[in-house]
Amino acid sequence: MLEIFTHFADWLAYAVLxxxxxxxxxxxxxxxxxxTSKILVLLMVMIYVIGLARASLDLERVxxxxxxxxxxxxxxxxSGFGAITPFCSCSSIPLFLGFTxxxxxxxxxxxxxxxxxxxxxxxxxxxxxxxxWKFTLAYIVVGMSVGILGGLLLDRLRxxxxxxxxxxxxxxxxxxxxxxxxxxxxxxxxxxxxxxHEFAKNETLEIAGRIWKWVLIxxxxxxxxxxxxxxxxxxxxxxxxxxxxxxxxxxxxxxLYSNATGVIPVLESLLEKGLPLGTTLAFCMSVVAAxxxxxxxxxxxxxxxxxxxxxxxxLISFILVGWIFNAIAPWLDIV
Amino acid sequence: xxxxxxxxxxRKCSKTAExxxxxxxxxxxxxxxEKITDPKVMMxxxxxxxxxxxIDGKLVHSGSVPNRDxxxxxFE
Numbered sequence: 389m390l391e392i393f394t395h396f397a398d399w400l401a402y403a404v405l406x407x408x409x410x411x412x413x414x415x416x417x418x419x420x421x422x423x424t425s426k427i428l429v430l431l432m433v434m435i436y437v438i439g440l441a442r443a444s445l446d447l448e449r450v451x452x453x454x455x456x457x458x459x460x461x462x463x464x465x466x467s468g469f470g471a472i473t474p475f476c477s478c479s480s481i482p483l484f485l486g487f488t489x490x491x492x493x494x495x496x497x498x499x500x501x502x503x504x505x506x507x508x509x510x511x512x513x514x515x516x517x518x519x520x521w522k523f524t525l526a527y528i529v530v531g532m533s534v535g536i537l538g539g540l541l542l543d544r545l546r547x548x549x550x551x552x553x554x555x556x557x558x559x560x561x562x563x564x565x566x567x568x569x570x571x572x573x574x575x576x577x578x579x580x581x582x583x584x585h586e587f588a589k590n591e592t593l594e595i596a597g598r599i600w601k602w603v604l605i606x607x608x609x610x611x612x613x614x615x616x617x618x619x620x621x622x623x624x625x626x627x628x629x630x631x632x633x634x635x636x637x638x639x640x641x642x643x644l645y646s647n648a649t650g651v652i653p654v655l656e657s658l659l660e661k662g663l664p665l666g667t668t669l670a671f672c673m674s675v676v677a678a679x680x681x682x683x684x685x686x687x688x689x690x691x692x693x694x695x696x697x698x699x700x701x702x703l704i705s706f707i708l709v710g711w712i713f714n715a716i717a718p719w720l721d722i723v
Numbered sequence: 724x725x726x727x728x729x730x731x732x733x734r735k736c737s738k739t740a741e742x743x744x745x746x747x748x749x750x751x752x753x754x755x756x757e758k759i760t761d762p763k764v765m766m767x768x769x770x771x772x773x774x775x776x777x778i779d780g781k782l783v784h785s786g787s788v789p790n791r792d793x794x795x796x797x798f799e
Contacts, residue, residue: 713799
């Protein structure tokens with residue numbers, strides 16, 4: 389299915405522009421055209437589809453569903469809903485409060501909150517089109533596991549102690565089910581088909597308009613690495629034997645948040661030049677998921693202690709993921 | 724009428740407030756718009772998606788920037 393973009397690049401680079409497929413410049417231009425057209429088209433389609441799904445997803449029903457679930461199934465479903473619901477700094481707080489005040493166990497809400505930023509549609513499209521479905525699947529499984537285990541751990545630690553007062557009170561009250569009348573006011577009815585289409589269209593234009601330049605920059609850097617860094621260079625520098633390469637990659641990924649779309653195309657070239665799989669995966673998660681500014685917003689509903697704990701859980705699990713995948717990479721044959 | 728826009732202060736929330744202001748002025752309505760970022764208020768209205776719009780204490784919209792027709796309807 390994706391070969392169509394190779395044909396398009398063949399046609400544009402060799403037939404229209406008349407470049408020589410054997411020349412270095414010709415193949416670089418071909419690489420650039422193929423990747424940009426493929427990624428931009430896939431992104432638009434995916435954001436639109438997710439936008440439709442999101443317009444149709446009724447959070448009140450998700451919440452009611454989670455309320456009925458047993459705690460352990462709750463972690464799994466909480467994390468699953470987190471994966472399909474895009475995380476945005478604007479929606480994390482009301483969502484967190486909506487879940488908490490409905491008495492959903494704090495760990496289930498945390499499973500949602502931890503998974504949501506790790507797995508988002510933009511990252512999944514980029515990973516799938518650039519690194520293949522195996523890497524993407526590994527990424528999703530690992531991302532959900534981080535959310536589920538993190539949620540479990542936070543429940544064990546009784547993390548509700550570290551909520552801001554008003555949120556902790558709401559959580560407690562929900563246990564008594566005292567405010568049923570207050571809950572009568574629910575969000576206005578569901579959207580019509582054309583409203584969903586409009587919502588998804590607006591999302592697509594808004595997100596695509598914001599990220600297209602990062603995609604181009606990322607692919608440009610990737611193409612440059614592709615051409616100029618010698619084969620196996622990263623393997624010699626940061627090979628799997630160097631244990632510190634994983635924490636270093638996680639730390640390096642932290643400040644790159646806003647450029648997640650620009651960083652993933654670079655990963656393709658990094659892997660190709662021998663950066664170990666686990667290190668790449670850890671770097672990728674750190675870039676996509678751990679955003680300090682978005683985390684600080686959660687201060688409105690949590691005490692510092694819980695905030696720091698959440699951040700530590702994310703960082704430590706990314707490092708563990710890196711080490712584990714570096715260790716098992718030879719048996720995986722992912723890339 | 725008293726219109727409140729609930730949200731964490733993201734771009735969509737500002738856009739919602741702006742659109743309401745424009746539509747209200749066009750229709751010559753008597754109204755005020757206030758942006759509210761306090762999470763306690765969002766919890767009070769049981770809002771889980773922002774931006775949300777509250778008119779005279781009643782939640783009328785949540786989850787997206789409302790379109791122009793929807794906003795005009797609120798003023799009628």
